[in-house]
Amino acid sequence: MTHPFRTNRRTVLGGLAVGLALPGTLLRAQSQTPEETTMSGPVLYALYPQPTDAARFEADYQAHIALFHEKTGIPVEAAPYTVTKFAPGPEGPAPFYQMFAMPFPSAEALEQALADPGFQEVAADAVRISSGGAPLIMVGAAV
Numbered sequence: 001m002t003h004p005f006r007t008n009r010r011t012v013l014g015g016l017a018v019g020l021a022l023p024g025t026l027l028r029a030q031s032q033t034p035e036e037t038t039m040s041g042p043v044l045y046a047l048y049p050q051p052t053d054a055a056r057f058e059a060d061y062q063a064h065i066a067l068f069h070e071k072t073g074i075p076v077e078a079a080p081y082t083v084t085k086f087a088p089g090p091e092g093p094a095p096f097y098q099m100f101a102m103p104f105p106s107a108e109a110l111e112q113a114l115a116d117p118g119f120q121e122v123a124a125d126a127v128r129i130s131s132g133g134a135p136l137i138m139v140g141a142a143v
Contacts, residue, residue, distance in 0.1 A: 040103060041103060041106050041107070041110070041141065042106075042107055042140070042141050043101055043103045043104070043139065043140050043142070044101070044103075044104065044110060044113075044137070044138075045099060045100065045101050045136075045139070045140060046099065046100040046126055046135045046136070046137055047096040047098075047099045047136040047138070048096060048098045048099070048130050049096060049097060049130065049133040049134075049135070050093055050094075050095070050096070050097045051132045056131065057097070057129060057130075061098070061129060064122070064125050064126065064129050067121070067122055067125055068122045071118030071121055072113075072118060072119060072122070073118075081100060081101060082100075083099070083100055084099045085098050096136070097132065110139065
């Protein structure tokens with residue numbers, strides 16, 4: 001199932017210039033067919049280290065996601081991203097507490113999003129709420 005939406009928001013996340021979608025274009029959520037996955041666009045990842053206070057991080061993260069939706073203009077019900085919480089392994093806690101992943105239809109769309117002032121504000125807030133250290137920002141793609 002896809003969730004189309006329109007946005008002209010762009011931003012810089014962790015020093016990377018990226019954009020959500022070109023004005024008037026559609027951005028597809030995570031659901032993809034196997035054929036689409038093979039040739040998918042880039043995915044923006046934010047990995048949050050273990051927080052010093054998990055309860056505080058959880059509360060701050062809810063406000064952070066609300067800010068994300070406000071600044072990007074993406075409807076909450078569209079949520080074109082996934083959030084993964086990591087469980088401890090046999091050797092103890094995972095090095096990361098949580099991961100945010102958001103696919104983009106193209107490198108150009110990612111670049112445009114990262115250049116947007118609203119997205120940059122969201123990126124600065126991600127750093128603010130990450131009490132265990134700055135989040136690790138990565139871009140990847142399915143192969």
